[in-house]
Amino acid sequence: MEASTTAAWILGDYMAHPKIFGGSDLAETWASVQPLPRGNPDLFDAWTCLFKAHGRAKLAYEALKTRPKIFICDYPSYGLSGKETISDSRQCGGCSSVVYCSKDCQRQDWAEQHSNECAQARDFHRERRGTDTWYEHELRASHAALLEVVYAEKRHLGYDARDTLPVFNFTPVDALEKRSRAETYPDQEQCWNGSFGQTYLKDRLWTVVTTFRSGSVPAGWRLVQGIFPPLGKDQSIELLVLLKPVGAGYRTAYCMARYRMRFTPIVTFLLATLSYTTAAPSPVSSKKCDLKAKGPDLDAKKAFDKYVPGEYVEHNPFGLSGRDNALAYLTGFLVSPGLTITNLTAYAGGGFGHMRFREILPGEFDRVVSDRLKFQGTCFVEHWDVSQDVTGEETNPLAWF
């Protein structure tokens, strides 16, 4: 891909910030130069996506100008009641991670939920501030406004079934057209797989989901999710927004955000839990491994007990060494709703094992992974991996490792 095209895609990621691009006049400029990249289909595609994204950001920005500085209230019952958020916000002094429209909402939320969250939220906020990756309330409000625009535009395209959750992916810039989807609702545990760190938000999220699904909000309301560009390199924001119809469009009744880590697979090899036996010669000294275990086994804990009972050295740059770290990651990863693993091949010899497979999580990734493992006896003690995206547009017909 040419540098100019790549730059257009990268720039496109930031179109999801109405406060950055919505107020600009770039659309006019771009409209006038639009014919220029026509001779280059890749660049033309990238630019077309940019125009669209900018148009939506502009609409969201215009809508934001008519509202209070921060128009969200983190007390769920307030938004669920259908009342407009009209006053400026009060922020929790303990953690700075929730805002309210009134002292009353703050007091109520403290009694019902936030007193159980505040200490952990404070630590999380501090850590994010320290690394400049804190998701500001104003940015959250901007993203919620953008989801209002996008849902109003796309609700006719199969996203309006009340028993599914529309997920709009804003990153990269063309994902909104290509990879947005309507998902079936995950259950409470699936809602919180290992990609999400803020477990203290679990009850809050589940309250909103169950309230919506119970049918106690008016029929025209919709729960939607947006995936926004990462703050920092390896994470994205998942923003859940409850929308209510207002006039010809939608307004945010409630929203909450979570950080999602975008790891590459660390120990996905355990999915297949080794239907082969090792050629490694030496028996493991003090550790017991089940030599007869065969076949797929999706229970990560069980697999680790059998195959990773002791030392575990991780070489994946996104993971940490140690059995517990790998297990914690994998336990969450394996319950990602919609995850499929295919095309598995594996062999072992000379003290090492190798696996190759394709893994797909719709809207998130489609990639081929290659794992290399070191055996000690019949146990794993060391791991390396690399992955390659499957785009469907590979130049090489023999791509994918």
Ligand SMILES: [Zn+2]
């Ligand atoms: Zn309120």
Ligand SMILES: [Zn+2]
């Ligand atoms: Zn707090």
